[in-house]
Structures are given as structure tokens and as C-alpha cells.
Amino acid sequence: MASVKKDNRLTRTQSFMCAAFAGVFSKTVTSPLEVVKVKSQIGTFHCKRGFWQSFLLIYQNEGLRGLWKGNLTSCLRLFPYTAVHLATYKKIVHLHMDELGFISQWRAIIAGGLAGVAAALVTYPLEVAETRLVVQNCRQPTYIGVFHTLSKIHGSEGLLALYRGFSLTLLGAFPFSLGCYAVYVHLDKFWQEPPFRFTPLQNFINGCLAAGVAQTLSYPFETVKRKMQAQSPRLPHFGGVDVHFSGMIDCFIQVVKNKGVLSLWNGLTANTIKIVPYFGLLFTCFEMCKQVCLYRNGYILSPLSYKLAPGVDQSLGPYELEEVKRHLKNRNFGPAESSLGSRW
Template identity: 30%
Template sequence: MPSNVSGNRDKQSWHYVLRSGLAGGVAGCVAKTAVAPLDRVKILFQTSNPDFQKYTGSWAGAFKAASQIYTDGGVRGLLQGHSATLLRVFPYAAIKFMAYDKVHYMLMPTREQETNFRRFTAGSLSGMISVLFTYPLEVIRVRMAFQTNTSSTTSSLRPSVIQAIHQISSEGAMRPSTTATTKTLFTAFPVLKFYRGFTVTLIGMVPYAGTSFLTWGFLRTRFLPPPRPGEKRPATPLADLAIGGLSGMIAQTVSYPFEIVRRRMQVGGIMRPDRWLRWGETVKAIYKSGGWKGFYVGLTIGYLKVVPMTAISYAVWEAGKRVLKV
């Protein structure tokens, strides 16, 4: 009993939570680096970049798109925007996993109190918290990945983080009909320009992170028996990879339409720098141009990217926690 009480107190300490966050941040960077070229192709598909629309709709098209990127810019082209990705991913993944451990313990301090609804809630809250603090870095990363030979409005075909920040800062953010109160708000808080698509991202994070952590927790409870009292949980890297990959596939399928809308809004300042695109009109534009299939453009490459990325992320997180004695 005293040992159990001591373990529970340790899980409530910030020292414990920060170690979990460190493991999560490293896991996120490793996973993102492994799929960085696929990530760039997916962004170009999702945002309907005019140079790459001809490749959408098939697995072969994804590889042809990657081949064109490599031909035009070599390895640097495939990794364009990855520096901003790492700047975003480490704090994003660290906060997400750290928040999940904290919220998970608050809602489910014992195994007997674990339910699928609580797992979903803990995952959704952790995802929303992480995206709130790191969203501007995501917008910068998408802008860097979007630029190609014909879409670039600057002299550099590989915009730096500083150039992307300058571009976003100089864009108009409102319609001519925007109310005086809203104009004052955007003038007073120019940082809001870095939150294009934030509302749909926050809404989409609920099914994505919630479903991902729900599947992860459910399958681990179902197939990986808990350690006996006094024993440490054994390393299960293959099981972690398999369960993580399946969690990512299910979560991606559920939340993908939100991701399409989010990407379109994030690059809205390039296409329409004079106005702030609302997510309602973005949805209408996507449906008008591609019907319901328009909300699933790039899903096949999304699976190709998300399944290994989520698998690696969860597996490295678990391994990192073992190394840090979490």
C-alpha cells in the first residue's frame, strides 16, 4: 500500500510529467523526420498546389510528385519546411504527451477507473492544449512547404522561417466588410494572423487526438497485460509499433476532412492576401471544386505518412519513458 501511494504521488509530480514530456518531444521529432518527404507531398496535395494537382488521386502520383520535388530541389526540396517542423514538433509533442499523462491521471488514477470515454476525453484535451500553444509554428511550417516554383511570390524558392514570418505578418487579415471591432482586434493583436484555420484545427483535434489515444489505450489494455505488483512493465517495441500504427490510421480517417479545411485556410493568405478566409466558405469551396471526395484528397499518402509516424511516435515515447524511468 505505501508503495502504491508513493507511485501515485510520483505521477502527480511535475518532475514525472516533465520527463514524460521530454520523451514525447524526442519521439515526435524522430517520427516527423522519418516521414518528412511524404509530409511535404501531402501538404502540396491538400492545398491544391497548381504544380502538383495532376498527381493527386493515386499512390503512383504521390511517388511521381516526390520525384519531381527531388528533381527540382534535391534532398533539400523534400525536406523544405522541415526546420520549422522540428521547431513546432518538439514542443507540440512534448506538451501533448505531457498533458495526456497529467489529464489521464486526473481522470483515471487507477486502472479500474479507465473507460473509453475517459481515454477519448484525455486524448482530446491533450491535443487541444498542445495545438493552442504551438499553432503559429504549424502555420509557418505549412507556408514553407507550400512554396514551389510557380507559387512562390518571393525571390527565394526555399523560404526561411524568417521569410515566412515576414510574409504572414504583412498579409491583410480581413474582408472590407469586417466590423470596426474586429478590425481593431486584428490591429491590436497581429499575432492572430498566425492563427489562420485555428478554429477548424481545434475542432478537428478532438476526433484526431481523442481517437488516437482512445485506440492506443484500449488496445494496450486489451492485448498487453499489466505488470505484476513490484515488477516493471516489459519492453514491447513491436506491439507499440503495431498498436501505434493502427491508432494513427483510425484517427486519420476520422479527422481527415478537418485537416483538408485547415490546410486550405493556412495557405489562404497566399491565395487571398487581402482577406481572412472563414472555414464555412472554405468548406463550400472545397465541395464545389471536388465534391465529397475533395475532403479526402491525399488520404492515401496520409496513411502512408501517418501510420509509420504514429507508430514510431508511440514506440519511441514508450522507450523514452523507460530510459527516463517514468
């Protein structure tokens, strides 16, 4: 998967906030594509006329706000998801490093998959709430806001309803990791040069390719998961799901039997189109936020350019650089103070 490159000139808090803000911004901009994708996976009437008509039907039935349903929940989910994912990933990678601190690419990808599963376990109820908010008509809502959704699902359907379909996250992690690995092991052949020489543009393309292949392979599991999250006998039209089922296996069977195998990839067009703008905005916004932090930390001359500050050691961490500045300031202040005193 595409990820932002770690910069040791930022503090942990700055890195987290830059990544979180970039994630919120990119999710918000691409929210209409996410709404169309989720509705296509579930099989609501909006997706019956094709990809482009889905946007028009949502707008006609629910207004412009309908294209951003569930976005707040999705953005809120980013913060705990990112925190848990990073902490788990670092722990797993540390356990599998050799004496020289090296870890194979395959193990790193597996570590990323396991960290994603751990983060999904913690934040899964928010994903269920997001699905319910996307499916409902915002002009005739069953749920009002994130916490009302979680409370109502827990109260009327029980705690397990907030984790309905989670096993598909585990099953989907294998083809997802396999897709990432299949892309990354062939990158040097594709670019005809070793990975350490890749430019930022090449890394961006690599991330998009890996995301596209990985998400396509794991997409049927996500489709069934969304249907399980949405279906409820307590909702109008059973949550808008196009097939009725009693469990995960039965859902696969009913979808293939009634809609055909290819329906497991409904919404893939919106998902694929979303990849490039999502990761493009993610990287761009992260770099802009990073420049502001680097300017504040004293590494560059302006937050609007990447011109390095003269005389600043870029290899120093932010706290080390602050200590150096404080030391130089005290050293320069000392002689001036003593000369002033001698004049008096």
C-alpha cells in the first residue's frame, strides 16, 4: 500500500497530525465515490442504472448532502485506526527483525496486514455505523449521527451486530497482502532499476498499482461484508440489501445465485477511480502539512517552498536541533553580557 515516508525532522505528534489531516482531507474530497461504491456493493436502487447515474439519483433523492453521508464517521475512524495500526506494525516488525535490523519485504507486508486487522478490530463498530449511515436516506433518517447509530444498533440488535462481518476482514487480508506482494516483487523489473532509486512519482505509481491490485483481489470479501453490515430486519427494506441471507456463506451463495459472480465486484469502478485522487491528495496534503512543520522546526526558510535553511544540519532531530539552537544562543549571549558589564 502507498504510505507517506517517515521524516525524522518531524516529531511523532507532528507526523501523526500530518497523516491524520491528509487522510481526513482526501477522504472528504473523494467521499461521493465512496458513497456510490458502498451503495453498489449493498445493491440499493441507486446503482441499478450504472456508475454515472448513481450520482444523479443520490442527488435527486437526498440532495448534495447525500454524497457525503458517513464521511464524518469515516474521518473519526482514521485517528484510532492510524494509532493502533502504527503501534501494532512497529511491534510486529521489531519482533521479526534480524540482528542487523533488517526485515524481508514479504514479512513487512504480512506485518502490515496483521496490523491492519488489529486496527480494524478496534474500529470495526465505526465502519458498521458508516455503512448504516451511507445506506439510509438522509431525508428520512433512521440514525442521527455517529453515537446515536452505535447506541441504536447496540440497543436493538446487540453487541455482536457491531462486529457483523468482521471475519471477512480476516479472510480478505490474505488476498490483499498477496496483491501487495505480487506488485512489489515485480517493481524493479517494471522500472528496470532497484527500489532505493525510485523517485516520489514512481513511489506514488507503485502505491496506486498495489492498492488497485490488492483491493481488486479482496473486493468480493468487502462486498459481502458491506451487505452483512447493512442488513437488518429492524430497518426499512432490510437495510436496502439486494439479497437476503442468514450468514456469511449463505450471502456468497445468494449473491452468486441471484446476481451472478461478477456482482461480487459491484462498485469496483468507483473504487478504482477513487484510488488515484485519494492517494494523490493524501501525499500532496501530507507534504504541505510537513512543510509547515519543517518551517516551524527551523529546517526550511518558508512553508511555501522546500528551500533548506542555511547552516542547519538536516540529520538532527527536532529536539536535537532545538538543543543546538539553545546552546548557540546562550554561548553568543554570554560574551555580550560580560562586555556590557565591563563597560559599566
